Amino acid sequence: MFEILHGINVDWMRRRRIAYMVSGLSILASIVSLVMHGGPRYGVDFTGGSLVEVRMTPPPEVDQVRSAVDRAGFHGAEIQKLNSPGQFLIRLSLSEQHASPGPAVVRTLQAAHPNAKVELLRVESVGPRVGAELRGAAIKAVFLALGMILIYVAIRYDWRYSMGAVAALFHDVFITLGAISIFNKEVNLTVVAALLTIAGFSINDTIVVFDRIRERRQTLRREPAEKVMNIAINETLSRTIITSFTVVLTVLALFFLGGEVLHDFSFAMLVGVIYGTYSSVYVASALALETQLYLERKKPARKR
C-alpha cells in the first residue's frame, strides 16, 4: 500500500487554542477588510450597471483605454486589464446606463484607435430593479441552503454536533467572503454559486469526521471525549487530506486554465476548500468538544 498520513497520532484537541487563534485572526482580517471596503464589492449582477469585455489587437495601454472611455462621456467607468493580452473589462455604473453599452464602448475605442481591431467579447447589463431582485434571491438561496443543511444535520446527529457543524460552515463561508474582499474581487452570481458549493463541501467534510466520532464513541465508551475525537480525526485524516487534495487539483486547473469567467469562481472555491478542510478537523469538532465539556461541567453542579 502506498500511504500518506497513516498511523498518525496528533493530539489535535489539546492544541485547539492554536486553531482558535488561526480562525480568530482570519475572521478578524475578514471583518477589517469588509469594513474598510464598506461591505463586499458587489458585481453588476447585484448593483445594476453594465460590464463590457473587449479585446483589442494590438493591445493598448490601460491608460489609453481609460482616457478614450472617459472622453466619450463614461466618466465613472472602471477599467480592468485582464490576463490575456489586449483584453479589458469596462464597468459602467448605473448612472451611465446606456441602451447599448457594448456597441457604444466598441465604437468609442474604435474611434480612439482607428488602426486597432476591437472585438466585443461580452456584455452584461443589469437594470437597478433586477439587480436588487438578484441580490434578494442570492441571499434567500444562501439562507435556504444553510437552513436545510442545518435541519438535516440536526436530524441525523446530536444537536451539539450540529452547532459545531454550522459554526464551521459560517466560518468557511465568511472567511471566503473576507478573502474575496481582501483580494478586492467582486461578489457576483458565480461567486454565490461557489459559496454555496463551499457550504456543501464544508458540511460534507465535517460530516465525515462527525460520523467517525459517533462511531468511536460507541466502541470506546470509557475514553474521555477529547481522546475519542482525536482518534476519530486521526483516522479520517488521510481521507480528508486526499479528498481535499483532489478537489484542489481540479479547482487549480479551473483557476489557471478556466479563463476569466471561471476565475472568481475557482478563487473562491480554492479558499473555501482549504479552510473547509481545516475547519472540519478543527473548528467543528473543537466546538462540539467545548459544548460537551461545558455541559459536563454544568451537569454535576446541577446534581448537587
Place this chain on the structure above:
Amino acid sequence: MTQSDRNKLFLTLIGVAVALYTLWPTFQFYSMSPASRQEVLQARPAMATNEGDRTRLQDLAKLREKAIKLGLDLQGGMYLLLEVDTSKLPPAEARNAVDQAMQIIRNRIDQFGVAEPSIQKQGQNRILIQLPGLLDQERAKELIGQTALLEFKIVKTDEETRALFDRIDQYFARKMAGAAGKAAPDSLAHPWSSRFLTVAQGGESFALLDNVAAIDSMRQDLVKDSSFSMDAALNWDSHPSEREGRTGRGLYVLGKDPLMQGKEVASAQMRLDLDQERPGAPGVSFTLTGRGGALFADITGANVGRRLAIVLDQRVQSAPNIHERIPRGQGSITGSFTEEEAQNLSIVLRSGALPAPVNIVEERTVGPSLGQDSIQKGLKAGGLGALLVVIFMIVYYRLSGVVAVVALLLNMIGLLACMAAFHATLTLPGIAGVVLTIGMAVDTNVLIFERIREELRHKKTVLSAIETGYARAYRTIIDAHVTTLLSAVALMWFGTGPIRGFAITLSLGLIINLITAVGVSKMIFDAWSLRRRTSTISI
C-alpha cells in the same frame, strides 16, 4: 458469479448501452466540420422547397434536437430580459398584454431569422429571450424593443398651430407671473414660442437642439395639467434636420386622435425606389387591409391639400402632402432611414405593435469568439483536472484506483446522457459543475477505499473488509450527498440562466454518482474477489 451479480452486470451493461445510444447524436454533431454544424443549426424543415429536401432538413433538425446544446456563454448569443410596462393599461388589457407582446416579439424574431430562439414568459410581466449565435446586437434589440405603434394623423394648419402656441404662451406666462408677480420681457411673455427658431412654417415649428430638452419638459407639463385644454398632439420629427445651417428638430402640431392605426397595415416591404428626390434611399412601402384601404381613401379624399403625418412611436417619420384621394390602400414611409432601419421597420409593421412599451431590464451578451475561447479553456481545465485526479487515484490505489476511474467514466457518460435526454444545455458554470461532480465521485471512492484499508489493517479477510468497508462508508456517503444536493437545490430554486446550469449538472452528477461510485464499483469488487477467492487486494 452469483445470479444476483449476473443480474447487476446485465443491468449495468444495458444502462451503459442506453446512455451511449442517447449520446450518439451529440457525438455525431460535435464531430462534424464547423460548416456542416452550422447547416444543422440553421436547418428549418418548414423552409424546404421539395420533399427530399424536407426529409433531409427534418433529419438535421432532429439531430440538433437530440444533441446536447451549448449555452449562450459557450456558443455566443444574447440573453434579454424584457419587462412589459402595463402600468398605463386598464387591468383587463394588462392581463393579456404580456402574452400578446410575446407573440408579437416571436413573430418579429422569426422574421429576423435566428436559429432556435427561445422566448419564455417569466413571472407576471417579464419575457425572457435567448438568441443563440452570431447576430447584430443593436439591430436585434431595436427590433425586439420597439413598440411600433403606427398612427396616421392630420397636420394642423399654420393658423391652428399659431393659435395653439399663443394659448400655450399665455398659460406659461400666467404660471411664471404667478411665481414672479410682475410684468415681464418678451421671453416671459412668450415663454414657449420664443424657444423656437421658426414657428408654424408649413405645419412645422423648428427648435435648435439646445432647446429641445426644455421644450420637451414644458410639453410634458402641458399634457399632465388637465386645466389646459389640449386639442392637439405635439410630436417631434424622428430625425434632426438643418435650418439656416443650424441643427435642430421639428415639432409638429397634429390632430389629437389618429385617423388610422398600424393594425390596418396588411403587409410592408423595404424598398429603395420610393423617394423620387433621393433615388436609392431606403423606405418602406405598405399595403392596407380592405377596411384600411377604404378608410385611407376617405381620409385622403377629405384632406386634399393638407399634410398627413405618419407617426411611429410618437415620432413623425414623414408628413407628405396629400395631392389627391388615394383609392388603392397603398402608401409609403420615407425619411432618413438606413437600409437596416427600413428593414426593421417593415418587419415591425408586418408583425404589429406591442400592446405596451417594453424595457430591457437585463442583458447578457457573449460574442462568438469568447464563446469559443471559453469552450476551449473550460474543456482544457476540466480535462487536465480530471487527468490529474485519474493519475493520482491509480498511483495511490493501484488496481482499485482503476475501478474508481471506471466508475468515474460511467458517471460522466451517465451525466452527459441525462443532459441529452432532458434537453439540458451545457454552460460554462455547467462544466464547473461537472468538475465538482468529479471531485465528489472521487471522494466517494476515497471514503470507501480508506475504510477498506482500515478494515484490512485490522486483519480482516479481503472479502469481509470489502463488505464492511462499503457498509460503513455508505452512511457517510449518503449524508455527504444529501447535504451537497440541498445546496444545489437551493441554487436551482433561485438561480438564473447559467447558475441553474451549474446546479443541474451538479445534482444530476451526484445522483448518478450514488449508482456508479457505490453500486458499480461494488459490483466490480464483488466479482473480482469472489471469482478468484483472493486473499490479497490491490488497494
